[in-house]
Amino acid sequence: MSLIKTVARVCQMTCGYRHNFYRDVLLASSYNFTRSSLSPNTIWKRNHSAIISPFEFDEVHDIHDGDRDAPLILPNNEAEFVIIGGGLMGLSLAFHLWRNLEELTPIKASKHLAPVIAVVERDPSLSKASSSLSCGGIRQQFSHPCNIKLSMKSTEYLKNIKLHLATAGQDIPDVQYNPQGYLFLATQNGADQLMTNYTTQIENGAKVMLMSQNKLKEVFPWMNVDGIELACYGLENEGWYDPWALMEALKIKLKSFGVRFVTGEVVGFKKKYASEQNPAGRVIASMPDGSRTEIAESVQGTYLPVEPRKRYVYTVHCPDGPIFDCPMVVDPSGLYIRREGFGGHYICGMSPEDDNSVDHSNLDVDYDFFHEEVWPRLAHRIPAMEKLKLKSAWAGYYDYNTFDQNGVIGKHPYYWNFSFLTGFSGHGVQMAMGAAACLAEKLVTGPGELSKEIDVTPLGFERFIINRPVVEANIV
Incomplete structure (x- = not known):
């Protein structure tokens, strides 16, 4: 048998x-x-x-x-x-x-x-x-119709989570859903792909808008837009929540x-x-x-x-950074950053270019990766981040499909x-x-x-x- x-x-x-x-x-x-x-x-x-x-x-x-x-x-x-x-x-x-x-x-x-x-x-x-170790982000900005619709359907549940999960005798569930758009940035080399993604997203019901370099600077004046040709910003069904x-x-x-x-x-x-x-x-x-x-x-x-792939998440504090108008920014380099509350705290990270260089057998954090790879890119895109202080960090796993x-x-x-x-x-x-x-x-x-x-x-x-x-x- x-x-x-x-x-x-x-x-x-x-x-x-x-x-x-x-x-x-x-x-x-x-x-x-x-x-x-x-x-x-x-x-x-x-x-x-x-x-x-x-x-x-x-x-x-x-x-x-x-x-x-x-x-x-x-x-x-x-x-x-x-x-x-x-x-x-x-x-x-x-x-x-x-x-x-x-x-x-x-x-x-x-x-x-x-x-x-x-x-x-x-x-x-x-x-x-x-x-448990995820950042809890949710977005509709994908390139494949199936992924766009799956994410949008999940957001529907999150918006009405009290209706779906309320239980007699228990506190009303609150997953801390925070609606806030993702902002994808593209260089000249990536502008065509971003435009293609945008078209697919609109065709599948996503609410997104394109921004030129000038419009981007007007809406987010704290951002260095050098080298950015095009941006796409989510207007609905995006943000983050507490998976736990x-x-x-x-x-x-x-x-x-x-x-x-x-x-x-x-x-x-x-x-x-x-x-x-x-x-x-x-x-x-x-x-x-x-x-x-x-x-x-x-x-x-x-x-x-499917195998585990370790990713690092860094928590930083920058009192001069953007607050209310800070979306989840995704840089062409792969860097991402979003605010964590309204007290000048942020979480950021990026995937390593070479996964083979990472020890995936444990959840140890590589702080050199932040100082050598993450921080320079972050300070370039948001100049105020030159004065940030690294407060803490953790590592989590992706359920990574290598195919x-x-x-x-x-x-x-x-x-x-x-x-x-x-x-x-x-x-x-x-x-x-x-x-x-x-x-x-x-x-x-x-x-x-x-x-x-x-x-x-x-x-x-x-x-x-x-x-x-x-x-x-x-x-x-």
Whole structure:
């Protein structure tokens, strides 16, 4: 029997089971699990006991094959939907799955009779999750129609988050959504691409405006516009918010729905059927903390090209910097900066030109990168920043898709009950609610009204097999 291995968080995936479908879900118990290398049949290995338990340290159980002594973490250890990863993607997916199921079943008023949705996360604190360490920016200024619409759909949810996530007996959720446009700058060499992006954005309903160099200087007099040929500014559906607050609000709402939360690590699946006609290859998925897992794939040599990429965020203070009229500025060099409140504080950063020069195995911050790469560019574009003071910094991970830096949404081409929601390469907090809504609709009802509005087919796994990348020209 073939074995498929995966772990939680970056690979935000769901296995859906409905009606009389065969349930072969493998779940970790409410402990912390690590991969075991004892035998092909070894699935679960407890790393440490969170509570007093009859199970010994490092005891191993294969829940799938009817091990009667295995931990019972769900009724019959079965679920209609198992979501691997309890970050923003996983929580958003659980929310939209429930909402779609709620519209279909006559027993929607009873969470005890509804289909079981389980969210498995090995670190409930989410202290190293990509979502927790994100800047929380959201924009509509992309070059691909699918990305534009996903981000706009997510903004709709953020604007009405109190309506969607308010829970009886709890404080009204506030994700600190701050509407403020992104300002993309382009040199003469990048002006044509910026114009092309602008045209695509307008065609897909985005509210953006172009600025010449003179207009840019008039609107933002604190900016050095030397070398800037054209700029594009977002008028609606852009800004930033607190991803942590959104995740906490989602958790509270999901618990009221009866969604099950499992603290543990999914380390394997087993296929019910295997044959020589369908040999298993491997898909490699890398976790944000640098660990690696393998997922069986029907197409030999086809991999899930998602791995962790570390990015630095620096907090600076500049009392003479712009305040109320400071958007999220994206420089042609890749530098970005936005205000943090109204007290002269800002966050800034940029992606390294050579990712191979960065140690992605930890979250250590490179302060030399700020002094040598970020600050000179920042002081050039905003002269007042010559007098800034670096106050603090942190590092976080991108769910980085090395194939085309775009998300992966939809079913596995071979394992019909295995779906992907991962690899958004720094755009996850911008698209989570929209992307999750699209996938949930497909899993519960099949393509519907949302699929007509947003076609996520180009972001399917199949593009890795046929070597058809989805090009996104507006990457930050």
